[in-house]
Amino acid sequence: MWVLAQKKRPFLAAELGQEGPLDVRGELFARGSGGGVEGSNERAAVRRGGATPGRVAERALLSERYGPVYTLHLGPQRVVVLCGYQAVKEALVDQAEVFSGRGDLPVVFRFTQGNAAPFDPTFLISRAVSNVICSIVFGDRFDYQDGSFLTLVGLINQNFQLLSSPWGQMYNIFPGPMSCLPGPHNRIFENFEQLRQFVLERVKMHQESFDPNCPRDFIDCFLLKMEQENQDPLSYFHTETLVMTTHNLFFAGTETVSTTLRYGFLLLMKYPEIQAKVHAEIDQVIGRHRSPSVEDRSRMPYTDAVIHEVQRFGDVIPMGLPHAVTRDTHFRGFLLPEGTNVLPLLFSVHNDPAQFKDPATFDPTHFLDPSGGFRKHDAFMAFSAGGWASLRTLGELVSLPDERTNLSPGV
Incomplete structure (x- = not known):
């Protein structure tokens, strides 16, 4: 599947009076978290397939251009992607209740x-x-x-x-x-x-x-x-x-x-x-x-x-x-309507250089204090976080x- 990035346009503007990610099927549109548009007037194409680690890394790379919160479409399904520790923590921990909904996973849902x-x-x-x-x-x-x-x-x-x-x-x-x-x-x-x-x-x-x-x-x-x-x-x-x-x-x-x-x-x-x-x-x-x-x-x-x-x-x-939001929610300048699917990229949390000194290296000292004792790390989310x-x-x-x-x- 091809995922495309383009300049922004009003999203739910009649309800919000503000701008946000463009809502177009089959395409990915993003706005920088600072409110401006990164990559305006340009179209970036990323060849995508399944959720292998390499392709998850591509999603994390997209955040470098479009910010830690962006929207993509998986077929007819719109998904908001969260990248990096701060964005994921703000959603799953600081606003745990509202992000506690269960997102769509049709294979599991059918069973x-x-x-x-x-x-x-x-x-x-x-x-x-x-x-x-x-x-x-x-x-x-x-x-x-x-x-x-x-x-x-x-x-x-x-x-x-x-x-x-x-x-x-x-x-x-x-x-x-x-x-x-x-x-x-x-x-x-x-x-x-x-x-x-x-x-x-x-x-x-x-x-x-x-x-x-x-x-x-x-x-x-x-x-x-x-x-x-x-x-x-x-x-x-x-x-x-x-x-x-x-x-x-x-x-x-x-x-x-x-x-x-x-x-x-x-x-x-x-x-x-x-x-x-x-x-x-x-x-x-x-x-x-x-x-x-x-x-x-x-x-x-x-x-x-x-x-x-x-x-x-x-x-x-x-x-x-x-995940899915349980009610209309304002998050980092965007309005996420009730039921919006949210995809927290745990990969981006575990590889956030602001949280781990050398995330690309296997190093147990990431979880040790200077005296050699075990140190818990807030950015460790192997089993989700917050309301889950x-x-x-x-x-x-x-x-x-x-x-x-x-x-x-x-x-």
Whole structure:
């Protein structure tokens, strides 16, 4: 798809009495954040395709000419793009409530309605991560050779590949026409349904053995809440919500965490001196005869910093998840009508030189203070920010202990 930039013209001028980004299908129009027009009377064309890191970088480069807030069209859908830490923070943190709406993602919307020889660790890591989620949700783990478990992980991996393919991206841009066409994108929804049935079977098994006085896992806690609110017609706690929430935990958690781990292994092989420091700290704090625990985290600042830097540098969700404004909102001189989709480029936050001294370099000191202690960074948004902080909390709950376990030698 070609994305074009042109000079501005009035946008909702009758309502606002002001000027803003031009609203033309198939084109990108931008105004500098200072109020003037950057690149007036010129037309810039950027050849675009899917949301690969290189193409996300192109969107970040567009902000250098057109400012940190600009509008683009993905097919018939208008999206406001936010670039850089300050713009993303101002939206997702400072105005968290109004930017807390869920943006359009048609594919998801449709559903919710040891040897020396080289080997590919992708599927093995996915199984390890999925089993961590299984222990939280189902209360136990699967054998790595269990047929049902292998099917679950295979469906999740296949769906992420399909979602990242041109077919999946075209569906998100043109959901109407694509829903009528044959093609591999239809497999996404078949896989989703198989995943839903898998989770539903596990829920039914829990219902048969449910003891409200002794909840075993996430499903039991949800069933207990359903029992407590079974007379409330407005309750959100019912079976279908439980099935979809459990499914989302698997689908969102497995691929993101396993991909982050693969980035971590690659980076530690590329930088053996960093790997050696991590191993030394693990040996000192944990040793080689027990598993890591969450309590170890505060005593392992360097390992914690490396994990955060892997997430920042790897940036596995560079475009973030689409948001939407919940009411008409004035933002940096623009009026964003209620329902406007907003795309916070997390890539631009994690690579903002005003926030990280050398963002193009893998450097754990980005998260260390001068004394070597772990330092939190406001510009770290691997799991979103602001009103969607629950996603970040859940992501950290699943990913950080899991990553630390996988980085531990001899465990």
